[in-house]
Amino acid sequence: EVHLVESGGGLVQRGGSLRLSCAASGFTFTTYWMHWVRQVPGKGLVWVSRIDETGSITTYADSVKGRFTISRDNAQNTLYLQMNSLRAEDTAVYYCVRAIEYGSSRLGYWGQGTLVTVSS
Amino acid sequence: QSALTQPASVSGSPGQWITISCTGTNSDIGGYNYVSWYQQHPGKAPKLMIYDVTNRPSGVSNRFSGSKSANTASLTISGLQAEDEADYYCCSYTSSTTYVFGTGTKVTVL
Numbered sequence: 001e002v003h004l005v006e007s008g009g010g011l012v013q014r015g016g017s018l019r020l021s022c023a024a025s026g027f028t029f030t031t032y033w034m035h036w037v038r039q040v041p042g043k044g045l046v047w048v049s050r051i052d053e054t055g056s057i058t059t060y061a062d063s064v065k066g067r068f069t070i071s072r073d074n075a076q077n078t079l080y081l082q083m084n085s086l087r088a089e090d091t092a093v094y095y096c097v098r099a100i101e102y103g104s105s106r107l108g109y110w111g112q113g114t115l116v117t118v119s120s
Numbered sequence: 121q122s123a124l125t126q127p128a129s130v131s132g133s134p135g136q137w138i139t140i141s142c143t144g145t146n147s148d149i150g151g152y153n154y155v156s157w158y159q160q161h162p163g164k165a166p167k168l169m170i171y172d173v174t175n176r177p178s179g180v181s182n183r184f185s186g187s188k189s190a191n192t193a194s195l196t197i198s199g200l201q202a203e204d205e206a207d208y209y210c211c212s213y214t215s216s217t218t219y220v221f222g223t224g225t226k227v228t229v230l
Contacts (some may be wrong), residue, residue, distance in 0.1 A: 009189075035219070044123065045158070045166065045209050046220040059217050062121070100171050106154055107211060107219065110165040 004096045004111030005118075011117045013049040016086050022096030022111060029077040031103035035082045036070060038092035039113075044096045048094070049081065049106055064090075088120045124210055124222035125151065131228040133210060137198040140225045142210030148220055150191040154213035161206045169208075170195060188220060197227070205229045207226045 008020040020036070022027040035047040049060045058070050069082040079096055093113040100108035142149065142157075149155055152187040155173045158166035168177050170186035171195065183198045191226040193212070197204055210222035 014140050037221075039177070044219040044224040045160075045211075050219070061218060084185060095165060100156075100168065100177075105215065106156060106171055108171070110167070112165050 002098055002109040004098060004109065006094065006096050006111045006114035009094065009114030009116045012120060013095045014019050014086060014088060014118055014120050017082070017084045018086065018116060020081040020083065020094055020096075020112075020114060020116070022075045022081075023100070024096075027098070027110060029072075031102050033099040034070075034079045035097040035099075035105075035107055037095045037097055037107070037110075038090075038114055038116075039095070040092045041115075046092075050077060051079070052105070053103075053115045070102065083116070086116075086118045087092075090116065121148075121214060121216065121220045124177055124212060124220055126208075126210060126222040126225045129224070129226045129228065131230055132197075132200045132201055133230045134202065136200050137196060138200060140161075140195045140197075140208055140210075140227070140228065142193040142195070142218070142222045143214075144212055145194075147214040147215040149188065149193050151215055152213045153188070155186065155193040155194075156211045157184075158209045158211065159204075159206045160209065166209065167225055169203060200229055202229050 003026045005023045035050045067085045095113045096111040099108045157170040160166040
């Protein structure tokens with residue numbers, strides 16, 4: 001069974017930094033694309049970033065490009081999101097998402113999320 | 121990248137069927153057969169219901185079906201049940217190699 005557990009969320013000041021982690025289990029982590037998606041409480045889903053199986057291909061939403069960095073440690077089955085220069089509008093629940101299937105980057109299976117609050 | 125357009129709310133009685141639309145552009149829905157749909161109950165993580173326009177993951181009820189025509193995708197729920205009451209989001213791959221979600225639709229079972 002796919003199991004994704006996000007951590008690292010919390011309260012941070014505007015302009016600060018935070019690193020989110022996502023521990024993966026129940027599948028072969030090294031063979032799947034992974035994503036981060038965020039959701040302001042009570043609002044819609046917004047795609048943030050994706051990374052390929054080896055970490056060599058990364059893509060970002062324009063709203064976070066240059067501030068956020070996605071990475072992965074395949075030896076530790078862990079996905080990361082380094083968030084710098086945080087803004088109030090980055091406040092959201094951040095979800096770690098695994099691709100639907102091997103060889104595809106389409107979003108499939110979701111973790112429970114971690115809340116990031118940026119105080120202004 | 122602007123969000124895909126969904127109706128804010130759709131409602132139906134138990135046993136009826138409803139359809140949720142998701143409208144994009146030639147650069148997303150119209151350009152790829154990579155549309156997926158997610159169900160989200162309050163306080164819970166989203167759950168994949170449909171992928172690649174029409175495919176259902178294992179374990180998802182066959183009451184859920186998807187389709188696409190030009191720049192608009194649709195999710196149909198037949199035999200509506202109380203447990204189907206939730207928010208639904210569409211999602212598409214884009215020509216910018218990113219993904220974009222819909223604005224979300226609240227489904228109410230009357």
